[in-house]
Amino acid sequence: MSGHGAQSPLQAKPTSDPAKKLCILVVEDEGMVAMLIEDMLTHMGHEVGAVVSRMEEALQIAKTGSFDLAIIDVNLDGQPSYPVAELLTARGIPFVFATGYGRQGVDPKFAQVPTLAKPFVSKDLAKLLSQTEPRL
């Protein structure tokens, strides 16, 4: 409880193998949150392919973009982002949901999709990514 220890979360030991460096799409409408995820991923040694915050943009990039994995906020400015998830499913690109709703807030159709409950720490994210089979 006293403030001992000297580990910094941003300089944490790498949780993923640099050989498995992924190009990740972040779909997140909250700018600050997107920035946090971006930092976490970068510190893990991954590459953030793109950060999109609007639905049309997200749909466009889900259709044509090139990346290994996506982190999708379930709610994009009041709209569910499931169409994006469907496009990715169709293309065989793995994704995880990030949501404030928790697992109960996700459409049962996507019950199998790994879900990150906001707010989360870098460790949670790394753990989830390691459980997801990225398309390589």
Add this chain to the structure above:
Amino acid sequence: MAAGSLAEKIPIMRAPALPVDQTILDLLPAAVYACDAEGRITRYNRKAAEIWGREPRIGDPGELYCGSYRLFWPDGRPLVHRDTPMADAIHTGRSHREMEVVIEQPSGRRIHTRVNIDPIRDETGEIIGAINCFHDVTARRETERKRRGDAVRESERRLREVLEALPTAIYATDAEGRITFYNQAAVEMSGRRPELGTDKWCVTWKLYRSDGSPLPHDQCPMAIALKEKRPIRGVEAIAERPDGTRVPFVPYPTPLFDEAGTLVGAVNMLLDITDRRKAEDYAQRLAAIVEFSDDAIVSKNTLGVIQTWNKGAEHLFGYEAHEVIGRPVNILLPPARQDEEPGILDRIRRGERIDHYETVRMRKDGSLLDISLTVSPLKNAEGKIVGASKIARDITERRRQEERRQLLVNELNHRVKNTLATVQSIAAQTFRGDHGASLQQFESRLVALSRAHDALTRESWEGAELQELVEGTIAPICAEPAERFEITGPPLLLRPKVALSLSMALHELCTNAAKYGALVNGAGRIKITWQVTSSNPEPRLHLRWEETGGPRVETPSRRGFGTRLIERALARELGAQVKLLFPPSGVICEIEAPLS
């Protein structure tokens, strides 16, 4: 002289003279006399003179047909001599048997007689007179009347006994309405003992019309029956007893008349309808409840034919009552659910009740609606199942509201969590690279707060299960909770404030254990136990955290955030008593907090 000349022309003792010796006549026990064709008395015996109370002169044309001055019919009307049966026999030739005639003697005494008269004819068949044989029946009549009177009194007595024994209030009045009789039931109903011969019109103390307005006794149905000389039926009234209790009743006043049609009084029966009224009121109230219920309330017979249909049903299903009564209840079932009804009917016939069965029914317009259905068997007075009542509640709105509420909770969560994530991001950007460990600690506290919110959200913010809270707090910090933790305590739903504070405290204890305590090495154990005591004025939670097997503990040199949160914030927010101890064997924390 007219009379004298007449007497001379007609020989007095001529043909009707009875050829019997007077002595013999006088010995007869019956009275006998004869008249000639003009009605003049030609002979009579001693008995006849006795009954007449006088001795008429033979052949006197001044007194014809009978030896008595005054005669009456049995009912008391005067009987003039020329209308007597004797006169009739002489003028018409008819015989008379046992006719009753009242003779008044000169003393005024009246003698009831029975007369037997036969005309006397000569050889040519011409009536020349008549003979009357009569006897005194006064004494016999008296005896008879007395006997009849006794019989009447006896019958009256018996009638009284019967009336007395009847469970219904009965009383009688004379023609003026004065009460002459009442039975015990009348006393019980009126709550008083009426004064015979004084109290008038009704045995009751006070009377009201069924609308509650006072009803004067002289306007009561009995008074009207007496005044208008007709029975009164179909009226209801309310009697008030001296103790203030009221009895609704139906009177049956009936006037009584004698043989001559003269009003002699009236009899009244007061039928207490309290029970009937209560049953009617109850039935009416029930009917109103059913009628104006928002729920559809429908009854059907054992064949599933609709019997009753309330306003709620009209509103819910779109059918008017007259459109569906008599039709099978199947018309409400969507085609896909037609097979539901036989099952429901089977269960009803077995006397089972179907409670809050959620299903779908079809409106008149074919649209479907979600309903919650309760079906109960309807039994008749003998307990036989004669049908079922169905109460259907539209749950479309409830479903919609639940969905809306869930949506709001989700939205709130989304906002709260995004805000927490934003705060996390701001902190990370602000303290980038500077305070690594502090930032990590900050993030983990933020996440702990967020997990506590999740636990609350699952219970719709009504509270959180302590067990769930404890497990949720441990999970992010300890990879193998089952091996390291021993958690025991009864199920306990904590209100949101308690849940949040306690969960933050547990988080601090957990992270401390992970850094310095029982979770540092592989051997440490943490025991979390709680119980609830029902002490006054409110139940209290006793929670104990006890670490063992970790590295030797030293009392920290300064109070960090965690310690302060546990010791002070918890105490302040919950009014809890907190003991945080650092014995060398392991940290012990005891929290005692009021629960209400």
